[in-house]
Amino acid sequence: MIIRTLAVPAGYRLDVSLGGLPFGRHDPCARWVAGTFWWAARTPAGPGTLALRQDAGAVAATAYGPGAPWLRERADAVAGLRDDVTGFADVAAGHPLVRGLARRYAALRLPATGLVFPRLLRAVLEQKVTGKEAYLAYAATVRHFGAPAPGPQPLLLPPDPAAVAAEPYWTFHRFGVEQRRATTLLRAAALADRLQSAGPADAARRLRAVPGIGPWTVAEVRHTVYGDADAVSVGDYHLKNIVAYALAGEPRATDDRMLELLAPFAGHRGRVCALLLRAGHGAPRWGPRQPVRSFARF
Template identity: 70%
Template sequence: MTGTAPTASRTLRPPPGYRLAATIRPLTFSPYDPCARIVDDTLWWATRTPAGPGTLALHGTGSELRADGYGPGGDWLVAHADAVAGLRDDLTGFADLARSHPVVARLAARHAGLRMPATGLVFPRVLRAVFEQKVTGKEAYRAYAATVRHFAAPAPGPVSLLLPPEPAAVAATPYWVFHPFGVEQRRAETLRRAAAVADRLERCADSAEATRRLTAVAGIGVWTAAEVVRVAYGDADAVSVGDYHVPNTVAWALAGEPRGDDARLLELLEPFRGHRGRVCRLLEVAGVQAPKFGPRAPIRSFARF
């Protein structure tokens, strides 16, 4: 922990009814995320920026948000704090689209203060998304947290957090180092390949270009790319095609069908094009779940391999 005084600060004025905690929840992996924490309506988020490592604190204070940045990347984070807080989120046209379905209309009204955050940073999200590929949430978090702690780079600021690992360090790490973290060779090699081209991924002009570059990396498909650009770019239309739960959730919420496939997912979301990812996020925040059938997926271990 270094640098307890902010290097930069800024006051933001969100719209009436804005909900900070719900908006920035996608920036945290769990309440125990080593890189991020929400405490008393304050987000503490440690990351690596183009200007260097930094920590951003977003404090809710009545009708205002105070953004404090720490470390070499503090200025960069404060300059982008409105995007991180979802205040650059463009809801143009969504109100009209939402009225086309009673469930979406009701959720849009109930969660009107929800915004889509945009971090402007790709690789930290790639790190998480690759670990989430085709495993349970517990497995993914275990791998993510263990990897962050393996590289163990302290973040600046008054709160004890760790920085995500540097892409160069990840690219140079043999795949078998990740095995004790519960990561098999396939995901470890995918992460290493993405880390090797992280500079190119960070230089994308928009979500579409980032999606093209991401899916050009072997092991990264449309699901992983959508998980990345929805948060890195605040892409409100990004749909996680190939997800285990999302097609069922959308089919249940919008059509009363307990199961759905990717084709049905896209069919039901088509009327909301431009905001399809926003609809999925609303369903997630509202806790909508399709009926569950069958056993849960087992948690596996690769530590012995």
């Protein structure tokens, strides 16, 4: 067990900053327990678990397992404490809603996990399905491949990409994943080591070359793995409408229109999107909900 104390800026809040890291309240790999954030990870140094808790103006980081030294060094980035908000107040001032959100959520910092494959796994499973379908597929995949994480919490480690890459695509049918996403996941898993060792720009270039991975998946990885405050998830089913309705009162928009509206916030476009989502902004919904489908018998 390795312990580190992290200094935090005035007004910082761990719960606000890390709210999006777990995939729902029952993520097998990450969760909040009595005010402490627990995160299981396969690090380059081995499996480990990181516990983060904010008390008295600081964050206590406790790491367990063979990956503990790596997690200790990365703890401040995971907590969002490497996030540079310089200049955001100036660009936010140009729009009254964003200016208000910047003040309301001044405690928010963007985490940077530094681990590519866990976020890539989740992003591929989220492609073009409902949130419920994506979570069920993610949880089933983790439980199939996952092993117990070090430490006192009953968490599972994310799947080993080598084990994922070794499976035939139809293995994932019983997890609710059709051939298209399953094949994309297998391709990504086969490249996981090279992606992990690459820098942000090189990793994005390599990802874009993988069939089945487009700008949405790349942006999701850049945003969470590297803390890229400018990454915008182009191709998201809802985001373009959320941005257009919040910033311009337009209930429907294209990705090009979304990027046009976000242009004044260059350098922090992804941060603006994160604030809108954190505040619960949405666009009017028309038509029926998408059905939850099952591929378990395919």
